[in-house]
Amino acid sequence: MTRTLRIALLAALLSAAATTLPAQNLLLRLGGxxxxxxxEARPVGxxxxxxxxxxxxxxxxxxxxxxxxxxxxxxxxxxLVPVLDDNGQPVLDEEGEPAQxxxxxxxxxxxxxxxxxxxxxxxxxTNGYVVLSAGPYVACGLNGKIKTRGDGREPGxxxxxxxDKTFDSPGTRRFDAGITFGGxxxxxxxxxxxxxxxxxxxxxxxxxxxxxxxxxxxxxxFDSLF
Numbered sequence: 001m002t003r004t005l006r007i008a009l010l011a012a013l014l015s016a017a018a019t020t021l022p023a024q025n026l027l028l029r030l031g032g033x034x035x036x037x038x039x040e041a042r043p044v045g046x047x048x049x050x051x052x053x054x055x056x057x058x059x060x061x062x063x064x065x066x067x068x069x070x071x072x073x074x075x076x077x078x079x080l081v082p083v084l085d086d087n088g089q090p091v092l093d094e095e096g097e098p099a100q101x102x103x104x105x106x107x108x109x110x111x112x113x114x115x116x117x118x119x120x121x122x123x124x125x126t127n128g129y130v131v132l133s134a135g136p137y138v139a140c141g142l143n144g145k146i147k148t149r150g151d152g153r154e155p156g157x158x159x160x161x162x163x164d165k166t167f168d169s170p171g172t173r174r175f176d177a178g179i180t181f182g183g184x185x186x187x188x189x190x191x192x193x194x195x196x197x198x199x200x201x202x203x204x205x206x207x208x209x210x211x212x213x214x215x216x217x218x219x220x221x222f223d224s225l226f
Contacts, residue, residue, distance in 0.1 A: 027052040027064060031196060031217040035072040037209030044073040044106060046213045054119070054221070062119045070139065072211055073108040083152030083159075091152075101152030101159070109166050109204070109211070113139035115180050127188045134181040137198065141167045141174035171206035178202070178210070182217065190221040 028051060035046035050068025057063065083091040083099040093099040117135035124130055144166030152159055167174050178201045184194020193216075200211040 025054045025056070026222045027054055027066065028220045028222070029066055029068055029217065030219075031215035033196075033213060033215035035074065035211065035213035037074040037204060037211060041074040041076055041209060044075050044108075045071075046073065046215060047071045048113075048215065048217075050113075052115075052219075060121050062121070063117075064119055064133075065114065065116050068113050068115065070111045070113045070213075071108065072111065072213055073106065073144070074209070075104075075106040077104050079103045079105070081150075081152055084155075086155045099152070101150045103148065103150045103152070105146060105148045105151075107144065107146040107166055109144040110142045111139040111176060112142055113137055113176075117180060121186070124185075129186045131184045131186050131192055131194065133183065133194075133196075134179070137178055137180045139176040141172075141176065143167070169205070171208075172204060173202065176200050176202055176204070176211060184217065184219075186221075192219040192221070193217070194219075 029048065031046075031048040033046050034043040036043040048068045048070045050066050050070075052064050052066030052068075054062050054064040079102070080100045081103045083101050085091055091099045115135060115137040117133045120132045122130040122132070146164045146166050146169065147161070148163075149161050150159070151162070154162065166172065178199050180196065180198045182194050182196035184192045186192040196215045196217045198211070198213045198215075203210055
């Protein structure tokens with residue numbers, strides 16, 4: 001599936017969700033922040049955009065499944081790797097020791113995610129609520145790129161720079177699942193500002209890290225229009 005087709009499919013899904021659900025409980029979700037894969041990787045920018053639908057159990061508890069496009073990633077910097085010739089043999093430095101190069105790698109990974117959050121609303125007065133949220137999520141990887149510089153193990157010009165598709169690398173997994181939680185404040189106009197954390201329970205690749213992200217979020221409940 002090409003990138004253009006995936007983006008078109010995402011737009012169609014979001015449009016269908018927005019036009020088929022009653023507007024009184026429809027949510028628009030936005031967010032921006034940082035993502036990484038564990039303590040050894042450095043963070044990069046992350047974002048999400050999507051729609052959800054909120055089911056009310058009573059005045060305090062709701063269930064809000066959402067469909068979101070989630071951009072994540074990570075960065076590996078200053079990693080020492082051996083320098084190999086085009087035959088795969090180690091290259092020696094001037095002192096006769098195996099030569100090494102400093103490799104930097106950054107990755108983007110875009111997902112179509114389905115968070116299933118339970119929300120608790122705590123009224124603070126006539127003007128708003130404190131909102132606490134938690135629940136599982138599942139996601140499917142769509143696309144992304146891994147950019148690598150200084151990988152001395154590669155042949156020819158790839159020692160300087162090369163790009164690969166994120167989910168085409170051997171051992172990687174498109175499926176992701178984990179836990180999402182957060183807290184925020186809902187104002188009288190239906191706008192909720194908050195913080196969100198997402199922790200994957202599955203590894204991105206064999207022996208690899210797990211996706212982690214933290215976002216500043218903005219949600220709008222269309223109930224305020226009616």
